Amino acid sequence: MPGWHTRDLPDQTGRVAVATGANSGLGYVTARELARKGARVVLACRSGTRGGEAVGRLLGEVPRASVELARLDLGDLRSVRDFAGRLAYERLDLLVNNAGVMAPPYGTTADGFETQFGVNHLGHFALTGLLLPALLATPGARVVTVSSVMHALAGIDISDLNSERRYRRWIAYARSKTANLLFTHELARRLADREADLVAAAAHPGYAATNLQTAGPRAEGRRGAERVMEIGNRVFAQTAEAGALPTLYAATAPDVRPDSFFGPSFAMWRGAPALSWRAPWTLDDRVAVRLWEASVRLSGVDFGALEE
Numbered sequence: 481m482p483g484w485h486t487r488d489l490p491d492q493t494g495r496v497a498v499a500t501g502a503n504s505g506l507g508y509v510t511a512r513e514l515a516r517k518g519a520r521v522v523l524a525c526r527s528g529t530r531g532g533e534a535v536g537r538l539l540g541e542v543p544r545a546s547v548e549l550a551r552l553d554l555g556d557l558r559s560v561r562d563f564a565g566r567l568a569y570e571r572l573d574l575l576v577n578n579a580g581v582m583a584p585p586y587g588t589t590a591d592g593f594e595t596q597f598g599v600n601h602l603g604h605f606a607l608t609g610l611l612l613p614a615l616l617a618t619p620g621a622r623v624v625t626v627s628s629v630m631h632a633l634a635g636i637d638i639s640d641l642n643s644e645r646r647y648r649r650w651i652a653y654a655r656s657k658t659a660n661l662l663f664t665h666e667l668a669r670r671l672a673d674r675e676a677d678l679v680a681a682a683a684h685p686g687y688a689a690t691n692l693q694t695a696g697p698r699a700e701g702r703r704g705a706e707r708v709m710e711i712g713n714r715v716f717a718q719t720a721e722a723g724a725l726p727t728l729y730a731a732t733a734p735d736v737r738p739d740s741f742f743g744p745s746f747a748m749w750r751g752a753p754a755l756s757w758r759a760p761w762t763l764d765d766r767v768a769v770r771l772w773e774a775s776v777r778l779s780g781v782d783f784g785a786l787e788e
Contacts, residue, residue: 483752484725484729484733484752484753485725485752486513486516486721486725486728489513489514489516489517489728489732490517490732490733490734491517491518492514492517492518492519492732493517493518493519494518495514495518495519495520495573495574496519496520496522496569496571496572496573496574496618497511497514497519497520497521497522497572497573497574497575497576497731498521498522498524498567498572498574498575498576498611499511499514499521499522499523499524499576499578500524500525500552500554500576500577500578500579500604500607501524501525501526501578501579501580502521502523502524502525502531502534502578503523503525503527503530503531503533503534504530504534505720505723506578506626506685506720506723506724506727507523507576507578507579508523508534508537508538508720509720509721509723509724510576510578510724510727510728510731511523511534511538511547512538512541512542512545513724513728514574514728514731514732515538515542515545515546515547516542516545517732518546519546519573519574520546520547520548521545521546521547521548522547522548522549522550522567523535523538523547523548523549523550524550524551524552524563524579525549525550525551525552526551526552526553526554526555526579528549528551531549531551532549534549535547535548535549550563550566550567551563552579552607553590554579554598554599554603554604554607555589555590555591555595555598555599555603556589556590556591557589557590557591557602557603557606557779557780557781558590559590560603560606560607560610561606561610563607564607564610564611567611567614569614570614570617571614571617571618572611572614572615572617572618572621573618573620573621573622574621574622574623574624574731575607575608575611575615575621575622575623575624576624576626576727576731577604577607577608577623577624577625577626577660578626578727579599579603579604580596580599580600580626580656581595581596581599581600582596582653583596583649583650583652583653584596584649585649586643586647586649588642589602589603593641593642593778594641594642594643594644594647594652596649596652596653596655596656597641597642597643597652597655597656597659599656600653600656600657600659600660601656601659601660601663601775602775602778602779604625604660604663605663605775605779605781606775606779606780606781608623608663608667608783609776609779609781609782609783609784610781612783612784612786613784615678616676616677616678616785618678619677620677620679621677621678621679622678622679622680622681622730622731622736623664623667623678623679623680623681624681624682624683624727624730624731625660625661625663625664625680625681625682625683626660626682626683626684626685626727627657627658627660627661627664627682627683627684627741628653628654628657628684628685629684629686629743629756630650630653630654630657631654631657631658631660631661631684631758631759631762632654632759633650633651633653633654634651634654634655634658635655635658635759635761635762635767636655636658636659636662636761636767636771637655638767638770638771638774641655641774641778643655657684658759658761658762659771660682661682661741661758661759661762662762662764662767662768662771662772663768663771663772663775664680664681664682664739664741665739665762665763665765665768666765666768666769666771666772667680667783667786668680668681668738668739669739669765669768670783670786670788671738671786672738674785674786676786679736679737679738680738680739681730681736681737681738681739681740681741681742682730682739682740682741682742683726683727683729683730683741683742683743683753683756684726684741684742684743684756685720685723685724685726685727685743685744686723686726686743686744686751722744722751723744725744725752725753726742726743726744726753726756727742728753729742729753730742730753740755741755741756741758741762742754742755742756743756744756
């Protein structure tokens with residue numbers, strides 16, 4: 481994979497892909513490059529207005545792209561169920577669990593879960609479970625979940641998944657990204673036990689310049705913090721184009737193994753995709769099972785044939 485770039489993406493003609501959070505940043509680049517290579521891509525976006533603008537922008541860049549917009553609010557499990565029920569494809573080759581929020585002030589989803597746990601992990605857990613029949617019906621399908629190098633700040637606390645005892649925004653973010661990796665780990669194990677032709681992998685963008693960093697400070701009116709993030713994005717970060725490469729690699733490269741975790745090759749920060757270090761607690765089978773069971777209970781979504 482040395483020097484791997486979008487020009488190296490295999491042909492995607494005939495494949496159907498869903499990418500969450502595809503109206504901007506990493507999700508937009510991922511959707512655009514998959515469409516450029518021939519995939520039919522569903523842009524799953526919370527805002528219909530911003531999603532529509534993204535579709536227009538994408539078609540301006542790739543005029544022959546086959547794309548469509550569908551509304552999905554990962555912070556509302558009813559919306560997740562509605563999205564899965566409306567998806568008009570019996571097959572699904574690729575699900576990219578990309579959308580997320582980063583370090584907002586304490587809040588809760590429509591279902592009462594802490595926002596980062598609810599959106600970054602639980603919404604994607606439920607979405608994957610609801611789309612599992614279409615994924616299992618498609619030979620060679622993949623689920624790619626986008627985590628972060630920031631997962632290294634904290635393991636999860638099974639007894640306080642919603643940060644009710646104490647909310648520290650960056651620790652809560654790290655825990656949600658650890659949950660992404662534990663989910664991938666357990667999903668990969670269950671698929672392997674049943675010899676399913678479906679690969680679950682994960683990726684992270686390193687430090688990529690997107691609106692994720694500035695959204696929280698902007699929403700709170702913390703102009704100083706927003707400015708610091710803007711400067712960091714401009715001076716230190718790689719572009720969203722580069723940051724999406726690990727996700728695209730995990731989604732399309734022929735040598736991707738179950739439970740692989742890809743990120744930038746240089747200090748997990750920037751560069752071509754490579755296998756990435758991950759904290760040892762993201763490979764803890766016992767914790768992964770406990771998180772899975774808690775997620776089934778909280779979301780009300782099970783994985784059918786994968787349940788034990």
